[in-house]
Amino acid sequence: MDLIARLRAGLPGEAILTDPDVTGSYANDMASFCEAGTPAVVVLPRTVEQVQHVMRTATELRVPVVPQGARTGLSGAANASDGCIVLSLVKMDRIIEINPVDRIAVVEPGVVNAVLSRAVNEHGLYYPPDPSSWEQCSIGGNIGTASGGLCCVKYGVTAEYVLGLDVVLADGRLLSCGRRTAKGVAGYDLTRLFVGSEGSLGIVVRAVLALRPEPPQQLVLAAEFPSTAAACEAVCEIMARGHAPSLLELMDRTSVRAVNAMAQMGLPDTTEALLLAAFDTPDPAADLAAVGALCTAAGATEVVPAETAAESDLLLQARRLTLTALERVKSATMIDDVCVPRSRLAEMLDGTAAIADKYDLTIGVVAHAGDGNTHPTVCFDADDPDESRRARESFDAIMALGLRLGGTITGEHGVGVLKKEWLARELGPVGLELQRGIKDVFDPLGILNPGKLF
Amino acid sequence: MDLIARLRAGLPGEAILTDPDVTGSYANDMASFCEAGTPAVVVLPRTVEQVQHVMRTATELRVPVVPQGARTGLSGAANASDGCIVLSLVKMDRIIEINPVDRIAVVEPGVVNAVLSRAVNEHGLYYPPDPSSWEQCSIGGNIGTASGGLCCVKYGVTAEYVLGLDVVLADGRLLSCGRRTAKGVAGYDLTRLFVGSEGSLGIVVRAVLALRPEPPQQLVLAAEFPSTAAACEAVCEIMARGHAPSLLELMDRTSVRAVNAMAQMGLPDTTEALLLAAFDTPDPAADLAAVGALCTAAGATEVVPAETAAESDLLLQARRLTLTALERVKSATMIDDVCVPRSRLAEMLDGTAAIADKYDLTIGVVAHAGDGNTHPTVCFDADDPDESRRARESFDAIMALGLRLGGTITGEHGVGVLKKEWLARELGPVGLELQRGIKDVFDPLGILNPGKLF
Numbered sequence: 001m002d003l004i005a006r007l008r009a010g011l012p013g014e015a016i017l018t019d020p021d022v023t024g025s026y027a028n029d030m031a032s033f034c035e036a037g038t039p040a041v042v043v044l045p046r047t048v049e050q051v052q053h054v055m056r057t058a059t060e061l062r063v064p065v066v067p068q069g070a071r072t073g074l075s076g077a078a079n080a081s082d083g084c085i086v087l088s089l090v091k092m093d094r095i096i097e098i099n100p101v102d103r104i105a106v107v108e109p110g111v112v113n114a115v116l117s118r119a120v121n122e123h124g125l126y127y128p129p130d131p132s133s134w135e136q137c138s139i140g141g142n143i144g145t146a147s148g149g150l151c152c153v154k155y156g157v158t159a160e161y162v163l164g165l166d167v168v169l170a171d172g173r174l175l176s177c178g179r180r181t182a183k184g185v186a187g188y189d190l191t192r193l194f195v196g197s198e199g200s201l202g203i204v205v206r207a208v209l210a211l212r213p214e215p216p217q218q219l220v221l222a223a224e225f226p227s228t229a230a231a232c233e234a235v236c237e238i239m240a241r242g243h244a245p246s247l248l249e250l251m252d253r254t255s256v257r258a259v260n261a262m263a264q265m266g267l268p269d270t271t272e273a274l275l276l277a278a279f280d281t282p283d284p285a286a287d288l289a290a291v292g293a294l295c296t297a298a299g300a301t302e303v304v305p306a307e308t309a310a311e312s313d314l315l316l317q318a319r320r321l322t323l324t325a326l327e328r329v330k331s332a333t334m335i336d337d338v339c340v341p342r343s344r345l346a347e348m349l350d351g352t353a354a355i356a357d358k359y360d361l362t363i364g365v366v367a368h369a370g371d372g373n374t375h376p377t378v379c380f381d382a383d384d385p386d387e388s389r390r391a392r393e394s395f396d397a398i399m400a401l402g403l404r405l406g407g408t409i410t411g412e413h414g415v416g417v418l419k420k421e422w423l424a425r426e427l428g429p430v431g432l433e434l435q436r437g438i439k440d441v442f443d444p445l446g447i448l449n450p451g452k453l454f
Numbered sequence: 455m456d457l458i459a460r461l462r463a464g465l466p467g468e469a470i471l472t473d474p475d476v477t478g479s480y481a482n483d484m485a486s487f488c489e490a491g492t493p494a495v496v497v498l499p500r501t502v503e504q505v506q507h508v509m510r511t512a513t514e515l516r517v518p519v520v521p522q523g524a525r526t527g528l529s530g531a532a533n534a535s536d537g538c539i540v541l542s543l544v545k546m547d548r549i550i551e552i553n554p555v556d557r558i559a560v561v562e563p564g565v566v567n568a569v570l571s572r573a574v575n576e577h578g579l580y581y582p583p584d585p586s587s588w589e590q591c592s593i594g595g596n597i598g599t600a601s602g603g604l605c606c607v608k609y610g611v612t613a614e615y616v617l618g619l620d621v622v623l624a625d626g627r628l629l630s631c632g633r634r635t636a637k638g639v640a641g642y643d644l645t646r647l648f649v650g651s652e653g654s655l656g657i658v659v660r661a662v663l664a665l666r667p668e669p670p671q672q673l674v675l676a677a678e679f680p681s682t683a684a685a686c687e688a689v690c691e692i693m694a695r696g697h698a699p700s701l702l703e704l705m706d707r708t709s710v711r712a713v714n715a716m717a718q719m720g721l722p723d724t725t726e727a728l729l730l731a732a733f734d735t736p737d738p739a740a741d742l743a744a745v746g747a748l749c750t751a752a753g754a755t756e757v758v759p760a761e762t763a764a765e766s767d768l769l770l771q772a773r774r775l776t777l778t779a780l781e782r783v784k785s786a787t788m789i790d791d792v793c794v795p796r797s798r799l800a801e802m803l804d805g806t807a808a809i810a811d812k813y814d815l816t817i818g819v820v821a822h823a824g825d826g827n828t829h830p831t832v833c834f835d836a837d838d839p840d841e842s843r844r845a846r847e848s849f850d851a852i853m854a855l856g857l858r859l860g861g862t863i864t865g866e867h868g869v870g871v872l873k874k875e876w877l878a879r880e881l882g883p884v885g886l887e888l889q890r891g892i893k894d895v896f897d898p899l900g901i902l903n904p905g906k907l908f
Contacts, residue, residue, distance in 0.1 A: 099795075099797065100693075100694045101690045101693060101694045101795075101796060101797040102795045102796055102797050102826075103693065104795075124696055125696075145639070146639040148637055152636070152637060153636070157637055157639075159639075159643070160614065169884070173884050174884070175884045175885055175888065176882070176885070177881075177885055179793075179861075179862050180795050180860055181793045181794060181795055181825070181826055181827075181860075181861055181862055181865065182606070182607070182793065182796065182824070182825040182826055182827070182865075183602055183606060183611055183793050183822075183825050183826075183827050183862075183865040183866055184793055184862040184864070184865055185599070185600040185611075185613075185650045185862075185864050185865065185866060185867075185868055185869075186862050186863055186864050186869060186877055186880050186881065187650075187869065187877055187880075187881055187885070187889050187907065188647055188650070188651055188655075188889050188892055188893075189613070189643075189646050189647060189649065189650060190885065190888060190889070192643050192646040192647070193642055193643060193646070193647060195643065196639045196641075196642070196643060197642055201642075213696030213697070213698065214696065236555045239554075239555060239557065240554045240555045242578055242579075242667030242668065243667070244667065281736075282735075282736060282737075283736075339633075339635040339636065339637050339638055340635060341553075341555075341556045341558075341634050341635055342555060342556055342636065343553065343555040343556050368637075370636070371635070371636040371637050372556075372635055372636055372637075373635075373636070373637050406634055406635075407633075407635055408633050408635055408637075408638040408639075408640050409640055410638070410639050410640050411635065411636075411637040411638055411639065412637055412639060413639075414639055415639075415640060415641065419640075423640055423641055426640050426641075427631075427640065427641055428630070430623070430627050430628070430629045431629055431630070431631055431641070431644065434629065434644060434895060434896065435641050435642050435644070437895035437896075438642055438892060438895055439642075440895075441888060441891035441892055441894075441895060442888065442891075453641060
């Protein structure tokens with residue numbers, strides 16, 4: 001019996017897509033420079049049982065399975081491989097429970113981040129992780145890639161909000177791991193192992209997520225600096241003095257200009273670095289005043305605290321537009337995701353500027369500065385082979401620099417196809433061997449998202 | 455060549471203890487009812503290389519290794535097995551780095567929790583995890599058992615503060631995993647896998663820990679309730695309304711009386727439940743007032759906010775004395791560690807009282823109420839075989855109740871020897887199989903702390 005017929009035995013007709021024109025549109029996530037194959041079929045299950053049927057079928061027939069959420073990922077982790085089953089979880093999008101006493105939500109993987117965020121807001125609760133794609137990306141994808149966002153400097157990453165998971169294993173068995181309690185240490189932390197595993201260990205079909213009380217509306221300050229180094233000095237001072245900003249973002253001159261060019265936001269075109277700091281504390285104006293003084297001491301030429309929520313929103317909107325704006329600079333971009341200790345952030349930014357010079361390229365940098373997490377974005381002409389080669393080389397040079405500074409090749413975007421070779425470099429042979437050993441325990445046949453991570 | 459001679463080849467003489475009178479004193483941690491064997495030797499290395507030598511020797515000779523910190527654990531995870539090498543990490547007790555900009559500390563495993571806490575305080579920083587044994591217990595032990603404490607309701611458990619680890623593997627190779635950056639998602643989270651693994655996957659020889667800014671001094675409120683159910687209602691209201699107490703503890707009548715009997719602290723002897731709530735916010739008095747009103751609404755008969763830090767310390771001291779006080783009720787105690795969703799806490803406490811009645815035993819309960827984490831402490835006469843049997847049965851009945859209420863058998867004390875059978879029940883066969891698979895990847899010969907966890 002062939003694959004499609006076998007799938008039909010446990011899935012309704014509308015959950016199986018075989019038209020190549022349609023299935024082809026599921027081949028990629030949003031990463032550049034990542035190979036993608038042609039799927040044999042796309043399945044869109046609505047129940048756990050249907051997912052189990054897909055995995056049992058895949059195991060019997062030894063067919064690779066590529067799990068997908070909203071395909072907003074930036075590392076190719078959701079890219080199809082030739083002949084694979086694309087297992088899209090977007091139809092499993094129910095919010096099963098929101099519990100204000102236990103401060104948890106129980107959700108299916110296809111729930112969109114923003115939908116969940118708004119739903120919990122109505123209960124006075126807050127789900128912090130906020131990747132740039134939060135209006136599109138799914139919770140399952142966030143878990144698979146261990147997404148971050150702007151809020152991480154105060155509230156941490158997706159991993160810190162995943163308490164328990166139901167996972168369909170490679171052979172179709174259902175595993176429940178973790179908990180719905182505030183604490184729990186019963187055995188090895190399998191839940192955490194699945195977070196960031198890019199679908200290579202199992203298919204998440206349900207998640208218990210931790211929530212927080214909704215904080216007060218944040219207020220944002222913008223500070224202009226004559227150099228990225230001065231802005232980084234301010235970042236270090238802010239964090240060393242014990243401040244707890246809800247956001248601490250840096251845009252370099254290239255980013256600021258790109259945003260102005262696209263959206264005429266009136267950002268200061270002549271500044272070398274724009275720092276945005278926000279506080280959602282009981283008295284944000286007082287915190288902004290203190291942080292503004294630190295910025296001035298570090299050399300800021302202008303410090304402008306927003307006085308209203310509307311002004312704050314405008315500044316955040318400018319920040320959130322950066323990647324889209326940088327995409328307009330040239331025909332293509334490659335966005336990097338190197339995270340260094342924040343004490344090394346200035347060196348990371350100076351080094352990135354030197355790399356841009358060396359390779360004669362435009363590289364705009366936006367950074368979650370409070371986390372030391374930079375997104376150098378290489379802008380290039382994809383039709384120019386030499387510029388494309390230089391783009392790829394500069395991208396690698398940026399990762400090498402991050403590792404030299406004690407950092408990691410990926411703060412929040414993951415490895416996927418894009419950074420496989422670099423993962424091996426970062427982990428070293430011993431770490432890589434153990435990671436492969438874990439993969440073999442969960443997926444002995446190697447059918448779960450093969451060719452990703454390792 | 456025999457074991458001792460082989461060890462001497464890579465360890466100084468004073469690092470090897472073979473006198474049975476001495477080595478016998480390393481046989482146990484602080485758990486009751488847990489078997490312990492007789493070690494062949496105790497080693498006290500001071501360097502990573504010495505630990506590697508121990509593990510290489512153990513691998514060559516197939517000798518089991520039991521890693522130990524300060525042996526304050528409560529589940530027998532550090533208990534010796536017959537003929538084992540006890541690998542005590544207490545001499546590796548250097549604080550290597552405290553970095554206020556990166557908000558991290560780098561430490562060796564033998565550093566005592568309180569020593570680290572005080573050292574980081576001097577830099578205006580805070581290492582939150584605070585197990586009851588914090589004046590004795592070591593960071594390595596805290597990592598091995600994934601310890602909690604009083605602060606968890608606001609600041610989380612040890613796992614959330616471990617960013618990176620250096621680990622000597624079973625065969626003596628050195629693994630560096632994790633990071634010293636604020637974020638990082640490069641591959642599976644091996645760091646988190648080691649936390650709570652009770653020395654069964656490798657020997658932690660260095661840890662990068664996350665720190666927070668030191669919060670303001672907390673202020674404590676005490677509220678008396680006519681029933682544990684009423685106190686639990688207050689707990690649920692406090693959390694559902696979005697308050698962020700830095701501590702939310704419950705002592706039942708038995709606990710309160712035991713503390714008074716031992717230390718004449720003047721706690722209200724007649725109350726059925728005493729709730730302690732604390733805030734380390736900018737305006738703790740205002741928060742205590744709001745929470746006091748919620749307690750009154752839930753039926754509190756008396757609400758007493760501390761007005762000074764000294765009054766707060768006295769209340770905390772009473773709370774911290776509880777286990778010691780309960781140990782004086784009878785000749786022996788068994789302390790349980792069941793964590794339930796906080797919405798089920800009242801049922802957990804009523805059910806525990808019913809179990810005490812059924813088995814005709816005194817069971818004092820102290821709880822990290824904000825986390826739903828209860829420590830029912832069974833007091834019994836160890837010389838009375840029937841009472842001892844009933845104690846063990848009631849201990850198991852409490853875990854069964856916790857699982858029925860959607861909880862876990864261990865919120866923060868771990869599994870060790872004490873709860874091996876219960877771990878299998880909680881995980882189920884699929885989870886257990888995967889956990890054993892992971893164990894085999896890291897320790898194919900089964901020499902690392904055998905007989906624990908599974």
